[in-house]
Amino acid sequence: xRIGELAARAGTTTRTLRYYESRxxxxxxxxxxxxxxxxxxxxxxxxQIRTLQDFGxxxxxxxxxxxxxxAGHPEGDSCPASLGVYRRKLAExxxxxxxxxxxxxxxxxxxxxxxxxxxxxxxxKCELGGHV
Amino acid sequence: xRIGELAARAGTTTRTLRYYESRxxxxxxxxxxxxxxxxxxxxxxxxQIRTLQDFGxxxxxxxxxxxxxxAGHPEGDSCPASLGVYRRKLAExxxxxxxxxxxxxxxxxxxxxxxxxxxxxxxxKCELGGHV
DNA sequence: TCTTGCGTTGACGTCCGCGTCAAGGCTTAC
DNA sequence: GTAAGCCTTGACGCGGACGTCAACGCAAGA
Numbered sequence: 221x222r223i224g225e226l227a228a229r230a231g232t233t234t235r236t237l238r239y240y241e242s243r244x245x246x247x248x249x250x251x252x253x254x255x256x257x258x259x260x261x262x263x264x265x266x267x268q269i270r271t272l273q274d275f276g277x278x279x280x281x282x283x284x285x286x287x288x289x290x291a292g293h294p295e296g297d298s299c300p301a302s303l304g305v306y307r308r309k310l311a312e313x314x315x316x317x318x319x320x321x322x323x324x325x326x327x328x329x330x331x332x333x334x335x336x337x338x339x340x341x342x343x344x345k346c347e348l349g350g351h352v
Numbered sequence: 353x354r355i356g357e358l359a360a361r362a363g364t365t366t367r368t369l370r371y372y373e374s375r376x377x378x379x380x381x382x383x384x385x386x387x388x389x390x391x392x393x394x395x396x397x398x399x400q401i402r403t404l405q406d407f408g409x410x411x412x413x414x415x416x417x418x419x420x421x422x423a424g425h426p427e428g429d430s431c432p433a434s435l436g437v438y439r440r441k442l443a444e445x446x447x448x449x450x451x452x453x454x455x456x457x458x459x460x461x462x463x464x465x466x467x468x469x470x471x472x473x474x475x476x477k478c479e480l481g482g483h484v
Numbered sequence: 485t486c487t488t489g490c491g492t493t494g495a496c497g498t499c500c501g502c503g504t505c506a507a508g509g510c511t512t513a514c
Numbered sequence: 515g516t517a518a519g520c521c522t523t524g525a526c527g528c529g530g531a532c533g534t535c536a537a538c539g540c541a542a543g544a
Contacts, residue, residue: 235501239502253509255510279500
């Protein structure tokens with residue numbers, strides 16, 4: 221199949237596929253007239269990449285999975301290198317979630333304090349005891 | 353004080369201060385020779401910006417806080433607009449944390465599944481019953 | 485006087501994953 | 515024949531918050 225069809229079947233764009241190729245992630249065979257050609261295996265590789273991208277993996281982080289599939293393994297994560305990426309991503313996510321949770325708490329505290337200092341805030345849920 | 357001193361006192365760079373000025377966030381007075389001049393109030397504004405930046409606020413999101421201080425209020429969050437930014441940021445953080453938590457769970461599940469399929473993973477904590 | 489160390493503006497570089505032309509060639513349907 | 519719709523490469527744009535020159539001016543101490 222050609223690039224347009226592959227892109228459509230994977231729910232992405234031709235620009236993206238050419239970008240992946242430029243990164244050496246998804247090289248393409250060529251027909252006589254210079255058109256890129258892909259097969260079902262390429263679609264599988266592409267879907268692996270897209271799934272990981274949707275998870276927030278960097279493109280480079282998808283490379284071990286792609287190479288694993290290309291090496292003939294049934295799944296992209298059937299190789300130790302892929303597992304390593306999983307583990308590093310988990311640690312990264314844990315750190316990030318923890319940081320964001322901390323920030324969230326600080327912002328919430330600031331909001332509470334500021335709301336108390338400026339009672340005339342928008343949308344007071346109800347007037348508790350305050351005779352106006 | 354001049355730009356270098358202000359940057360040092362706020363723990364940032366002159367480039368950053370010029371950038372803020374270009375965004376209209378922290379305009380500077382000028383001396384006769386064209387040098388930027390700042391006072392203690394500017395330092396306070398700058399610290400407000402930096403604190404919010406450290407929390408992950410976009411530069412534009414710090415603007416209401418800066419304007420609030422410049423309007424003479426004791427704190428950057430003494431104004432309704434600032435409270436609005438707090439609330440939007442909280443909602444944003446909640447959404448983000450939730451998404452990341454979901455992704456984390458999915459990645460963890462993938463890792464568990466893949467580890468089971470490829471038992472020869474690195475660093476087995478201990479050998480349970482497996483005679484080698 | 486000369487060097488050092490401030491300051492100035494302007495402009496390009498960075499990172500990442502593409503989007504969006506531009507200018508042209510191939511193929512197919514009408 | 516020709517128009518539509520695919521393909522090709524190349525190259526600039528974007529967003530955000532600056533970093534990093536370059537080329538210059540101003541000021542103060544040895």
